[in-house]
Amino acid sequence: MRATVMHGAGDVRIENVPDARPIEPTDALVVVSRGCICGSDLWPYKTMEHSDTGRRMGHEAIGVVEAIGADVRTMKAGDVVVMPFAYSDGTCVFCREGLHTSCIHGGFFGAGDGDGAQAEAVRVPQADGTLVVLPVGADDVLTPSLLTLSDVMGTGHHAAVAAEVGPGKAVAVVGDGAVGLCGVIAARRLGAEQIIILGRHPERIALAREFGATDVVSERGDEAVERVRELTDGLGVHSVLECVGLEQSMLTAIGITRAGGAVGRVGVPQDETMPASQPAFYSNITVGGGPAPVRAYIEELLPDILDGRIEPGRVFDRAVRLDEVPDGYRAMNDREAIKVMVEP
Amino acid sequence: MRATVMHGAGDVRIENVPDARPIEPTDALVVVSRGCICGSDLWPYKTMEHSDTGRRMGHEAIGVVEAIGADVRTMKAGDVVVMPFAYSDGTCVFCREGLHTSCIHGGFFGAGDGDGAQAEAVRVPQADGTLVVLPVGADDVLTPSLLTLSDVMGTGHHAAVAAEVGPGKAVAVVGDGAVGLCGVIAARRLGAEQIIILGRHPERIALAREFGATDVVSERGDEAVERVRELTDGLGVHSVLECVGLEQSMLTAIGITRAGGAVGRVGVPQDETMPASQPAFYSNITVGGGPAPVRAYIEELLPDILDGRIEPGRVFDRAVRLDEVPDGYRAMNDREAIKVMVEP
Numbered sequence: 001m002r003a004t005v006m007h008g009a010g011d012v013r014i015e016n017v018p019d020a021r022p023i024e025p026t027d028a029l030v031v032v033s034r035g036c037i038c039g040s041d042l043w044p045y046k047t048m049e050h051s052d053t054g055r056r057m058g059h060e061a062i063g064v065v066e067a068i069g070a071d072v073r074t075m076k077a078g079d080v081v082v083m084p085f086a087y088s089d090g091t092c093v094f095c096r097e098g099l100h101t102s103c104i105h106g107g108f109f110g111a112g113d114g115d116g117a118q119a120e121a122v123r124v125p126q127a128d129g130t131l132v133v134l135p136v137g138a139d140d141v142l143t144p145s146l147l148t149l150s151d152v153m154g155t156g157h158h159a160a161v162a163a164e165v166g167p168g169k170a171v172a173v174v175g176d177g178a179v180g181l182c183g184v185i186a187a188r189r190l191g192a193e194q195i196i197i198l199g200r201h202p203e204r205i206a207l208a209r210e211f212g213a214t215d216v217v218s219e220r221g222d223e224a225v226e227r228v229r230e231l232t233d234g235l236g237v238h239s240v241l242e243c244v245g246l247e248q249s250m251l252t253a254i255g256i257t258r259a260g261g262a263v264g265r266v267g268v269p270q271d272e273t274m275p276a277s278q279p280a281f282y283s284n285i286t287v288g289g290g291p292a293p294v295r296a297y298i299e300e301l302l303p304d305i306l307d308g309r310i311e312p313g314r315v316f317d318r319a320v321r322l323d324e325v326p327d328g329y330r331a332m333n334d335r336e337a338i339k340v341m342v343e344p
Numbered sequence: 345m346r347a348t349v350m351h352g353a354g355d356v357r358i359e360n361v362p363d364a365r366p367i368e369p370t371d372a373l374v375v376v377s378r379g380c381i382c383g384s385d386l387w388p389y390k391t392m393e394h395s396d397t398g399r400r401m402g403h404e405a406i407g408v409v410e411a412i413g414a415d416v417r418t419m420k421a422g423d424v425v426v427m428p429f430a431y432s433d434g435t436c437v438f439c440r441e442g443l444h445t446s447c448i449h450g451g452f453f454g455a456g457d458g459d460g461a462q463a464e465a466v467r468v469p470q471a472d473g474t475l476v477v478l479p480v481g482a483d484d485v486l487t488p489s490l491l492t493l494s495d496v497m498g499t500g501h502h503a504a505v506a507a508e509v510g511p512g513k514a515v516a517v518v519g520d521g522a523v524g525l526c527g528v529i530a531a532r533r534l535g536a537e538q539i540i541i542l543g544r545h546p547e548r549i550a551l552a553r554e555f556g557a558t559d560v561v562s563e564r565g566d567e568a569v570e571r572v573r574e575l576t577d578g579l580g581v582h583s584v585l586e587c588v589g590l591e592q593s594m595l596t597a598i599g600i601t602r603a604g605g606a607v608g609r610v611g612v613p614q615d616e617t618m619p620a621s622q623p624a625f626y627s628n629i630t631v632g633g634g635p636a637p638v639r640a641y642i643e644e645l646l647p648d649i650l651d652g653r654i655e656p657g658r659v660f661d662r663a664v665r666l667d668e669v670p671d672g673y674r675a676m677n678d679r680e681a682i683k684v685m686v687e688p
Binding site: 262 | 437438441443445446506579603604606609612613615616617618619620621624625627628629630631632633635637
């Protein structure tokens, strides 16, 4: 089958690889209907050292179950399923607590030796714990929005939960990528009164406004902090969704958080240390978040997508065939596209 | 009057200073019955650059109201009061949210131009919002425990709250100083099932056990992390009370936190950056805490002290007269004493 393999920074290839197939009795084989390229894929795209064997890419998918292992109980061949970016058994102590990304028998797609989802098919370990059968066909008009349950919508929601967003609160979203935009949806959905998006790309800002952003701050660094404080009676916001992961974005996030507020971070941190530890301390600011347990959120978010109350699929502004995936990476890296869907 | 003035590292003097007196109509003048030396006083004791004018020290006290400003309503001369380490108006947006250490009209004793409480008397700004009248005499047998409401008991409680301690949880306390020991009391009081104290001083450990610690880890660094994991089925603890503030203590704190758990930090951080940002992220560990709004906690903790359910005053293992305060600093800095009470 064909799959996406990254061999180094800027070096993404579509290659013939051994066909995916169930190995363990808890596996399912899923033929990918739609995959996508993630903002987090851009980190290796910028920095990965050359590798002859390369790394299989992709961790988001909607697909059709082609085969299941002997122990799989909750799905059958032909079912349309959504695949969270992490696999998890659904039964361990962490899964029971809703933290599927720390599953004791879990792992991540597009990492290590496992399959990636920017491919024709993918082997899904722990299928019963991981996959959710969808009540629609693989080509449903809702597919783009349902596909965001794999990662970006659940991740934006996780940022909002970690940032303690709630009714009446003032919220800021640092980062206008797909996750940040889904964070705006999540903040509005959870009842935020004011939602400030920090970004400067006109089409992203326009979408953020349609998703519920009430204010836009295009400045950066200290000027952004000052502007957010102006918008919040000098106090800062209760909740910040940090959707970037750089030192500067975290500095800004802490700088705009109101005393006693919370930063929910979902941007993969690129530095070993966190800046502004002392300012965060003196203002009793809580910093939480991490890899989103998107599997835990599907039951909550799915009805809102099926009923059309939220439309996170609008973050996809480009679609490519599998052969065109390398150009999809380039387009996202050049910020030509917010998020690229892959139609194998 | 006589007051404690620090002129540099290791240079603590008792000097004659202008008598404290009410200045603003919201002030009270409190004659100090009992003060104390705080672990946080040891940071300037170790590092302060020489100053001719010096810095007034002390931020914990129980005393008797001597005089009040024209606008003070909730106390009268002769009342016995406990003084939180921060003053606060009790009415601003942050005070109403219970975050008195961020009070818009607030500040800290023993900082800036204000009085310190290692002195014969202290001017208390925002007296109505700051002071709490106690239903006991100034020489009551409960005075040591009531005095901890000024800081260490409320601070240990804050660490436990920020660390999300609750019934049935596994908790670790990093630091066996007075705050860490009060953290043990707080963790037990909030229903923790397992309380692991990290420390190695026999008398402190013995007190921690009496306060409710179930396990002791005397190792440090990676060995401490390994030992805590052994004690918790390899998972780590749900809640860590970080009561030190050094890079190594925070590294340990994050290293022993279970995925999805929380670190409540009350040790004043000595570094600009926080270590282990990436491990904390990947395990979805929340880091919260800061200067404890001890004023907010007095109503909750006071009945437990009055009824004898908790005895935080046992952290005081030495008492000095005002003239002996410099030796009290030395004793705490040399770890001869856990916490020193001052009897002016």
